[in-house]
Amino acid sequence: MEAGACGFLVKDAAPADLLDGIRRAATGERPFSPDVLHRLVESAVAAHSDAEDEISGPPDLYELTRREADVLALLTEGLSNAEIAARLVLGVTTVKTHVTNLMAKTGSPNRVRLAIYGLRHGAR
Structure with a gap:
């Protein structure tokens, strides 16, 4: 069609x-x-x-912590955990924890779906 x-x-x-x-x-x-x-x-x-x-199902961006919103915004730009950690001056393990929490909060089964969620909900 x-x-x-x-x-x-x-x-x-x-x-x-x-x-x-x-x-x-x-x-x-x-x-x-x-x-x-x-x-x-x-x-x-x-x-x-x-x-x-x-x-x-998933929460709106305002229901995320400020740090989670920051991580999500950088994730939607395609940055790796190491790149996000460098930008936010965090440890890579901390970024991984935020990504895991974001996936749980948004119901995203993987990083790609999490990025799509961020794009659809205006993560910046």
Whole structure:
């Protein structure tokens, strides 16, 4: 769809369904095979559910300590623990502890997801 498709029919669609889909696409409709439409709806529902969990789950940035917010901001810039430690004049172990605490507080399973969380929530 992002590449410009207006619909999607499965390759084993009946010839009549294929012709109908082409005609509908030509008139501006968005033809989908029922199975594909079902999967898209399930995916959208799951994404909406995940978004609700994300909104109600992890804390906002104001719920982080100042030091955690500093570490998160530098992490979103792609800095390593050693680089963060040097910038904030902390020990690497202390930075690791902050990262671990941030992952727990935000529900982020890894450093990449933590960085995404920071970017989405405006960590600076």
